[in-house]
Amino acid sequence: MDYIIRTLPSTANLRKSLGICVFGSLLLAICSQIQIPLWPVPMTLQTAAVLFLAYRFGSTHAVRAVLAWVLVGSFNLPVFSHLTGIGALSGPSAGYIYGMVLQAYSARWFFKSGLSIPRLIAGGYLCVALTFIVGYAWLSGFVGTNMAFTTGVAPFLLSESLKIIVTSWFCNQNSSRCVHTI
Numbered sequence: 001m002d003y004i005i006r007t008l009p010s011t012a013n014l015r016k017s018l019g020i021c022v023f024g025s026l027l028l029a030i031c032s033q034i035q036i037p038l039w040p041v042p043m044t045l046q047t048a049a050v051l052f053l054a055y056r057f058g059s060t061h062a063v064r065a066v067l068a069w070v071l072v073g074s075f076n077l078p079v080f081s082h083l084t085g086i087g088a089l090s091g092p093s094a095g096y097i098y099g100m101v102l103q104a105y106s107a108r109w110f111f112k113s114g115l116s117i118p119r120l121i122a123g124g125y126l127c128v129a130l131t132f133i134v135g136y137a138w139l140s141g142f143v144g145t146n147m148a149f150t151t152g153v154a155p156f157l158l159s160e161s162l163k164i165i166v167t168s169w170f171c172n173q174n175s176s177r178c179v180h181t182i
């Protein structure tokens with residue numbers, strides 16, 4: 001019994017974790033609304049937000065924030081870019097939403113405080129690639145593999161590169177505010 005009590009997180013840690021989760025899911029909801037409409041998947045700032053959350057708070061908190069965002073969206077609240085509820089979580093863009101959970105989780109291996117900008121960029125590419133692999137695979141079931149690449153991957157390569165570079169630079173410049181161990 002003593003062991004259980006010692007391993008329970010303190011109230012302050014629970015409040016902090018909950019605050020990060022709420023902040024992260026709100027950030028994702030806002031970044032979902034900032035979009036350039038493309039078919040079938042709009043270009044948004046969500047992947048940059050996930051990278052930022054993972055670097056700033058660690059991948060555990062980033063995963064929790066992404067899962068909270070997905071949960072809130074499943075209740076038909078307008079937190080996704082163009083659909084809500086089951087439409088967003090089962091339609092053509094759902095794979096990208098689920099891929100962001102893997103993106104946040106994978107950041108534990110690639111994002112560490114104090115890394116150089118090139119290493120952060122390389123890690124960002126690897127993390128974001130997971131979102132696009134899952135999104136591409138899911139979208140392929142709706143429109144076929146060629147069309148999925150043409151409409152769901154290729155149009156975003158340049159913009160994702162820009163988001164990764166800017167996010168990596170920002171996190172590097174503000175590394176004193178970021179996690180030191182993930």
